[in-house]
Amino acid sequence: MPVAAAALIEADALCFSRNEERIFGPLDFRIDAGEALLVKGDNGAGKTTLLRVLAGLLPPESGRIRLQGEDFGRDGFVQLAAYLGHRHGHKAELTVLQNLRFSAALQGRHDEALLERLIADCGLAGYEDTPAGKLSAGQNKRLSLARLQAGERPLWLMDEPYANLDLAGIAWVNALVQRHIESGGAALISTHGAYAAPAVPVRTLDIRRSAAHG
Numbered sequence: 001m002p003v004a005a006a007a008l009i010e011a012d013a014l015c016f017s018r019n020e021e022r023i024f025g026p027l028d029f030r031i032d033a034g035e036a037l038l039v040k041g042d043n044g045a046g047k048t049t050l051l052r053v054l055a056g057l058l059p060p061e062s063g064r065i066r067l068q069g070e071d072f073g074r075d076g077f078v079q080l081a082a083y084l085g086h087r088h089g090h091k092a093e094l095t096v097l098q099n100l101r102f103s104a105a106l107q108g109r110h111d112e113a114l115l116e117r118l119i120a121d122c123g124l125a126g127y128e129d130t131p132a133g134k135l136s137a138g139q140n141k142r143l144s145l146a147r148l149q150a151g152e153r154p155l156w157l158m159d160e161p162y163a164n165l166d167l168a169g170i171a172w173v174n175a176l177v178q179r180h181i182e183s184g185g186a187a188l189i190s191t192h193g194a195y196a197a198p199a200v201p202v203r204t205l206d207i208r209r210s211a212a213h214g
């Protein structure tokens with residue numbers, strides 16, 4: 001009998017509480033290559049907290065996270081995943097190009113032509129030498145999404161990727177996700193639900209109901 005491939009990421013009875021108040025869980029889900037999981041919930045439901053737990057930035061209260069079948073570890077996470085946080089984390093005094101170059105180098109990429117292409121693709125052509133601190137909220141989001149693509153990580157953990165984007169930006173995010181999924185990547189996308197999902201098979205995890213469904 002063929003052995004099923006391990007999920008890229010798998011949560012098993014994952015719980016998180018703050019000040020003795022349960023924020024989410026127990027959650028059980030897996031994401032395989034070629035899949036998108038949309039994490040839905042109202043403001044304050046715990047989406048950002050879940051993504052921070054999955055990225056190893058907050059310890060879970062209980063439960064397990066496995067990456068490709070192995071218990072969560074920092075090295076495994078860095079090899080596998082890229083995290084697009086709620087906060088963009090750019091260095092305000094560095095330019096768009098310098099921020100992108102720095103991020104790409106951290107992910108082992110040293111390819112100036114790639115950086116140029118990513119800047120044009122994210123709509124920031126002409127802003128290469130602008131300090132990130134002078135970008136609008138939507139432009140900062142676009143730069144974050146360019147940084148996400150600078151590496152070649154199969155799993156994208158995307159916290160509110162649509163926030164602050166105009167309609168063209170939302171369509172662009174969906175096209176990026178679609179391309180990533182169709183080339184064998186996977187994505188977990190949090191949203192409060194006001195936006196159209198990418199045109200790929202998407203499962204939904206409503207963290208208030210704690211159940212994944214297709």
Ligand SMILES: Nc1ncnc2c1ncn2[C@@H]1O[C@H](COP(=O)(O)OP(=O)(O)OP(=O)(O)O)[C@@H](O)[C@H]1O
Nearest residue numbers: 018023041042043044045046047048049050191192
């Ligand atoms: N640093 C913090 N200290 C204390 N409580 C926090 C902190 N961050 C979040 N919370 C609380 O944890 C709960 C979940 O917050 P979280 O940011 O994960 O929600 P969310 O679903 O991402 O919300 P939104 O859609 O508004 O971004 C909320 O009740 C929030 O008030």
